[in-house]
Amino acid sequence: MIEFKNVYKTFKGKNDIHALNGVSLKIDDGLIYGVIGYSGAGKSTLVRIINQLENCSSGEVLIDGIDQSNLSGKQLRESRQKIGMIFQHFNLMWSRTVFENIEFPLEIAKVKKSERIKIVNELIAMVGLNGREFSYPSELSGGQKQRIGIARALANNPKILLCDEATSALDPETTDSILQLLQSINQKMNITIVMITHQMEVVQKICHKIAVMSDGKVVEVNTVKELFENPKHDVTKRFTQNLDGNVKIEQIKKELKDIYPFGQLLKLTFTGNTSSRPILAETIRQCKLDVSIVNSNITHSIEGPIGAMYVNMANGDATSYQQFIDMLKNEGVSVEIL
Amino acid sequence: MIQFLEKIDIEALINAVNETLYMTSISFVFSIFIGLFIGVLLYLTSSDGLYSNKIINKIMDMIINVLRAIPFAILIIILFDLATLLTGSMLGATAALPALIIAASPVYARMCVIAFIEVDKGTIEASKSMGASNFEIIFKVLIPEASVALVSSASVLAISLISYTAIAGVIGSGGLGNYAYLYGFSRGNNAVLYTSTFLIVVIVFVVQFVSDYVIKKIDKR
Numbered sequence: 269m270i271e272f273k274n275v276y277k278t279f280k281g282k283n284d285i286h287a288l289n290g291v292s293l294k295i296d297d298g299l300i301y302g303v304i305g306y307s308g309a310g311k312s313t314l315v316r317i318i319n320q321l322e323n324c325s326s327g328e329v330l331i332d333g334i335d336q337s338n339l340s341g342k343q344l345r346e347s348r349q350k351i352g353m354i355f356q357h358f359n360l361m362w363s364r365t366v367f368e369n370i371e372f373p374l375e376i377a378k379v380k381k382s383e384r385i386k387i388v389n390e391l392i393a394m395v396g397l398n399g400r401e402f403s404y405p406s407e408l409s410g411g412q413k414q415r416i417g418i419a420r421a422l423a424n425n426p427k428i429l430l431c432d433e434a435t436s437a438l439d440p441e442t443t444d445s446i447l448q449l450l451q452s453i454n455q456k457m458n459i460t461i462v463m464i465t466h467q468m469e470v471v472q473k474i475c476h477k478i479a480v481m482s483d484g485k486v487v488e489v490n491t492v493k494e495l496f497e498n499p500k501h502d503v504t505k506r507f508t509q510n511l512d513g514n515v516k517i518e519q520i521k522k523e524l525k526d527i528y529p530f531g532q533l534l535k536l537t538f539t540g541n542t543s544s545r546p547i548l549a550e551t552i553r554q555c556k557l558d559v560s561i562v563n564s565n566i567t568h569s570i571e572g573p574i575g576a577m578y579v580n581m582a583n584g585d586a587t588s589y590q591q592f593i594d595m596l597k598n599e600g601v602s603v604e605i606l
Numbered sequence: 607m608i609q610f611l612e613k614i615d616i617e618a619l620i621n622a623v624n625e626t627l628y629m630t631s632i633s634f635v636f637s638i639f640i641g642l643f644i645g646v647l648l649y650l651t652s653s654d655g656l657y658s659n660k661i662i663n664k665i666m667d668m669i670i671n672v673l674r675a676i677p678f679a680i681l682i683i684i685l686f687d688l689a690t691l692l693t694g695s696m697l698g699a700t701a702a703l704p705a706l707i708i709a710a711s712p713v714y715a716r717m718c719v720i721a722f723i724e725v726d727k728g729t730i731e732a733s734k735s736m737g738a739s740n741f742e743i744i745f746k747v748l749i750p751e752a753s754v755a756l757v758s759s760a761s762v763l764a765i766s767l768i769s770y771t772a773i774a775g776v777i778g779s780g781g782l783g784n785y786a787y788l789y790g791f792s793r794g795n796n797a798v799l800y801t802s803t804f805l806i807v808v809i810v811f812v813v814q815f816v817s818d819y820v821i822k823k824i825d826k827r
Contacts, residue, residue: 376733405826
């Protein structure tokens, strides 16, 4: 377990920067833990304090009960070998091949050559880079580079994997494949993953729990579903609203009123606990309404589909409209009449 | 052509080439090691270095700047006493070595620092996160990742050293510079003057060619 106890971090300078203002947080073992926040919220500092790339100005950071800031140089280096880290810009060594890059942490840990070869080959197979062992990083794509980063971070069989904006430099498709890889690593190796990002769609896809950060503080901690269902803090609301696709609803409402004067616009919010049956299709069939989808932004999270959809009902009467709404509500969809 | 060659003492010419190569290569090897060592120290003690130390950094910085500020022709004269003390003579190729090394090492140290600054900070942070010691970071990360700039700086250094040896030659250390000045210029023997110059240019070209080849081999960026 990783535990932050009232951690403060100030970067001294002309104008002191208060990166962390009293963070207390517990990260349980085996979770994929997301930390989300806008730039400057202190996420990077938070993750760097876990492996002491930054030390805290006050407060404690405990890993399995051991205060990381009090370790000697040698103890700290040994502790770091059990904490893998991957980076936004991969931070590979251009002068080493894929194989040698992954081998590097094993050299640091003084693993024997024969053993190193075995481990590196296993890791290369695991991250799907077979055949690229002797390429140089510059010859590979961003996604492949991050796979080297992941393999390298896992070389010493860590208990914790820190991800610093690990997918921010990748395109959406590559992001998905990297997230899947991280998820399978979490399940297979039972590693705690702490991932910081400013992308809601990244954390919601694989994170069991999310901490929202703003101005050096953790303002809200919850599961994806709870954050989405009732976000409490303004920052959380802004993040979850992004998932609605920033719909300019007033404008759409006006336009639709012109076409369907008797229609009714609804916002359907899926919060993950709905069944996998085709709810919408079934409901429409039974109520015999003309339903058109105005805007939809549904994505998958580990708790099922979440997101919002705007639909317009038309060619029905008040009773059938009400029936439609009730049926959806019964299926666990929250309905808002606009 | 034959007339031209007759004016040249082949044996003396070969001897001069040997002396130039001797002075350049010995001083090159020493200044590379000393320069690299000082360069690493300067980098480590810089404000965001691994062993940040303002005082040591400032002192070394000043020594380097002073040594670099003194023109080589003057430095070699100033160091006559040191050369006599170390080598037993103030003339000859070996006597020029202390001055060559003292002049070239700070130059290479400065070029090393520039090469190290260019190394991606993220890569160094990543190695720290893997538990690498500072020693491992220097030898397994910093120097290999700076290798291209280190090699190309080394070729610049070697070429500077070749021209330094010519200056040293004029003052009496032997080599092609000495041969060109004493037997060529002073005695009005243009054949000697131009041949020596030509050979110096050839040596410079060879150095540049080798350096380009090595860089092509090691640059995987």
